[in-house]
Every structure is written in structure tokens, then in C-alpha cells.
């Protein structure tokens with residue numbers, strides 16, 4: 001059992017603090033006067049006022065060192081959603097989250113803020129202005145979603161006013177912004193390979209894309225509003241830009257901003273989804289012999305061809321959330337942050 005001294009409410013830990021969201025969160029927390037411990041499997045940078053602890057979150061002893069005298073823990077570590085390694089998702093998102101909760105108890109942590117995902121309710125069919133009371137996906141579309149559901153339940157069920165351990169889950173959707181390793185890089189790579197010529201479906205589907213600074217703002221508001229008498233205890237909150245946009249308009253703006261052509265030709269959604277499913281099954285069957293990583297996975301096709309946008313009315317009401325950076329400004333900032341991905345660079 002770790003020795004306990006009274007934790008300062010301005011001392012926090014960010015698990016996954018070397019990652020895209022985690023690092024933006026750490027930077028803002030430092031700006032707001034927090035002392036931050038980062039716990040991550042890798043150390044990606046150095047920052048004054050930030051103490052790095054390198055380790056695997058499944059290792060309770062390693063975690064305990066990072067949680068010493070900490071009162072607030074942000075848990076935003078996860079394997080990359082594009083991975084097809086089911087065992088890894090199970091180990092990190094489920095077993096690892098149990099370990100995080102246990103370590104929080106042992107270290108006397110008072111608040112745990114989980115980065116969940118709005119996709120815990122997404123089954124590949126339209127969601128329009130979805131609220132937090134939608135049921136969890138019964139048939140999660142991939143291992144990432146399947147394990148994010150269990151992870152969120154574990155964290156919310158651990159909330160206990162009696163034990164003085166409060167939890168909340170933030171569900172962002174489609175995070176983008178400077179240093180994002182997924183959305184823009186995958187999009188550009190697909191365009192460079194000549195595969196971004198087609199719009200899946202009629203192109204009218206509305207989607208939430210959320211600027212990383214807004215997601216960070218939602219996390220910090222949640223931490224600061226989470227109290228024993230607040231409605232946040234044990235609840236999930238959608239955090240979006242609150243400006244649903246046509247999926248293909250958003251992609252086209254990023255592509256054109258970086259000098260690539262926008263997709264123009266339409267393909268029927270069911271055809272592309274069927275092909276993606278077939279390729280996914282082939283990749284699964286051939287896995288012992290050869291490793292194939294299709295660009296158009298069933299999850300990506302579903303995300304690209306359906307409506308999925310969420311209401312953040314609950315976050316507005318309970319924690320005064322309003323996005324800080326509007327969508328157009330966010331797109332401009334993002335495009336400018338990727339000079340190395342411009343066409344011809």
C-alpha cells in the first residue's frame with residue numbers, strides 16, 4: 001500500500017499524456033497552474049513543470065509511483081483504434097482500466113476523468129443529435145468500440161461518494177487538430193495513393209468533428225465541476241464542436257487546404273461497405289500467412305457514409321461547456337499545422 005499524504009487539488013496525472021489528446025491536455029493543465037505527472041508507455045517530449053513516468057498502465061506498481069499525492073487522474077491512453085489486435089485492446093482498455101481504478105484507490109486519488117468515445121453507442125447506422133441516454137452498441141463495430149464500452153462502464157460504476165472517489169466519462173467524437181496522428185495523416189496517405197476519388201453514399205451525411213482544444217476544455221471543466229454534490233458523478237458527457245458538418249465537405253476542405261483534389265465521384269454505400277467487410281474477412285482468414293491492412297475498413301466506411309452527430313446539451317447544462325474554437329477556425333489551424341503533408345512537400 002502506498003504511503004498517503006493529502007493530495008493537492010492542483011496535482012494531477014495524465015495517463016496517455018504523450019499521445020495526441022494527452023499532450024494537448026497536459027499543456028493546458030500546465031497553463032492553468034496544475035502540477036502534472038504524465039504516465040505513458042513512451043516519453044514523447046519534455047515540458048517544464050511536468051514529470052514523466054514511463055510504463056505500461058497494466059503495471060500497478062509503476063502506476064502507483066505516478067499517482068503519488070495526485071488528486072485528479074485523467075485516463076486518455078488507448079491502443080490506436082485502427083489496430084486489429086483484440087488481445088491488446090482487452091489487455092489495455094479493460095484489464096488496464098481495472099488496474100488504473102485499483103491504483104487510484106490505493107493512492108487516494110479523488111477524481112478519475114476517463115476519455116471515452118461517442119462511438120460507444122455507434123453500430124454503423126445513423127445517429128442524429130444522439131444524447132447520452134442512447135444504449136451502448138449491442139453489436140460494436142470493432143474491437144476498439146467493444147472494449148471502450150466495457151472501459152466506460154467500469155469507470156462509471158466505480159464512482160462512489162461514500163469512498164470519496166468520483167468518476168466521469170468524456171465522450172468526444174472525431175478529434176482533430178495539430179499533431180493528430182490519425183485523421184489528417186491517414187487522409188493524406190489515402191489521397192497520395194490515389195484512393196480519395198470517391199464519395200461513399202450521396203455525401204449528405206452529417207458528422208461531428210471536434211477540435212482538440214475543445215475536447216481538452218471539456219476534460220478540464222469536468223474535472224473542476226466533479227464534486228460529491230454535482231450531477232457529473234458517474235455520468236458520461238458528449239463533447240463535440242456542436243457544429244455537425246457534412247463528412248465529405250470536411251474531408252474535402254482538409255484535402256484542398258493541403259493542395260489535394262477533393263473526391264468527386266459517388267459510390268453506393270452498401271456496395272463499399274460490402275467490399276470492406278469482405279476485405280476485412282479475407283485479412284482475418286489470411287492473417288496466419290500474410291498481414292493485410294485494408295484502408296477502407298467496415299468501421300471507416302460506416303463512419304464515412306452515415307450520420308453520426310451528438311448533442312452536448314448535457315455538458316452545457318451541467319458544466320457550462322461551450323466549444324472555444326469554432327469549426328472553420330479549427331480547420332484553418334489544423335491545415336496550417338501540417339506543412340510537411342502538403343502536396344509536393
Ligand SMILES: NC(=O)C1=CN([C@@H]2O[C@H](COP(=O)(O)OP(=O)(O)OC[C@H]3O[C@@H](n4cnc5c(N)ncnc54)[C@H](OP(=O)(O)O)[C@@H]3O)[C@@H](O)[C@H]2O)C=CC1
Pocket residue numbers: 015016017018019020021022039040041042055056057058075076077078079080092096115116117118148171172173174175176181182
Ligand atoms: N482520436 C479520436 O478521434 C478519438 C479518441 N478518443 C479517445 O481519446 C483517447 C486519446 O486518443 P488519442 O490521443 O487520439 O490517441 P493516441 O494514440 O495519440 O494517445 C494514446 C497514448 O496512450 C499510450 N498508450 C497506449 N497503450 C498504453 C499502455 N498500455 N500504457 C501506457 N500508455 C499507453 C499511447 O502510446 P503509443 O502511441 O506508443 O501506443 C499514446 O501515447 C483514447 O482513449 C481514445 O480512445 C475518443 C474519441 C475520438
Ligand SMILES: CC(C)CCC[C@@H](C)[C@H]1CC[C@H]2C3=C(CC[C@]12C)[C@@]1(C)CCC(=O)C[C@@H]1CC3
Pocket residue numbers: 081116117118119173174175182183186187190295296300301303304
Ligand atoms: C479513408 C477515408 C474514408 C477516411 C479517412 C479519415 C479517417 C481516418 C477518419 C474519419 C473519421 C475518423 C474517426 C476516428 C478515426 C479516424 C477517422 C476514421 C475514430 C474511430 C477515432 C476513435 C474514436 O473513438 C471515434 C472516431 C470516429 C471518427
